[in-house]
Amino acid sequence: MRKLLSLALLLSLAQAQTGVGVSPPRVLLPLAPGASATQTVVVDHPGRQGTLRVSVVLSDVLLKPDGAPLYLDPGSHPRSLARWLSVTPLEFLLQPQASQEVRYTVQVPPDAEAGTYWGIIFFESGPAQERQEGGGIGIRVRTRVGHVVYVDVGRVVRSGRIQGVRYQPPSGREGAVLRVVFQNTGNGVLRLKGRVEVRDAQGKVVAQALVPETASLPGATHEVPAPLEKPLSPGRYVVLAVLDYGEASLIAGEARLEVR
DSSP states (O other), rough: OOOOOOOOSSOOOEEEETTEESSSEEEEEEEEEOOOEEEEEEEEEOOSSEEEEEEEEEEEEETTTOEEEEOOOTTTTBBEEEEEEEEEEEEEEEOOEEEEEEEEEEETTTTOOSEEEEEEEEEEESSSSSSEEEEEEEEOEEEEEEEEEEEEEEHHHHHHHHEEHHHHHHHTTOOOOOEEEEEEOSSOOOOEEEEEEEETTTTTTEEEEEEEEEEEETEEEEEEEOSSSSSSOSSEEEEEEEEEEESSEEEEEEEEEEOO
């Protein structure tokens, strides 16, 4: 049986409970066409027992309309970084409390078009010796954590617009959420964060929410969640969303919303 724990695009220091940790979780490299760069990522074994076997797996990722990551085979889209990457070592053993430096080189082709390219270097880990059950069947328990590599080539334009807002009522363990529909109209990756304000028909502010930092990939149209402290009552509202993507200007949008 194979168990995989995926990496979320809203990336922080990644560490699986029974696997390895990766630092840093992501990097952004500005490179000219034809240039190259070599970087180091540190993979560590935080546990106190058991040797881990770690393998490198390259992957692509895009965003689904709801903002969730869609993991793909390397080279699956035009902005894939996988074909420019070389990694060493590709497999190694990690003792408890030990760490390993992994080096990778990005080689940008001379004819590369301007914009952001990206990919994920996953580190898949599991016990160095697979367990055998009574019947002689091997059980493989593997986990994955990732290091995301973004490369800005040439002149990168970062821009976007808010297309609307959708209300998601509470469901199961998840509370109410305002989902801001965002379109990345530039050729560069954006790291979005911001706030949302909800006003009723009389103009009174009835709710406010923060947008946690999240990535927006070039060409993607996707939802950005803003969790609410409590659900909205039935009625009509005006929602103002303001997103910051690290540039001098902010992206703002207003939408009308009806909750039934």
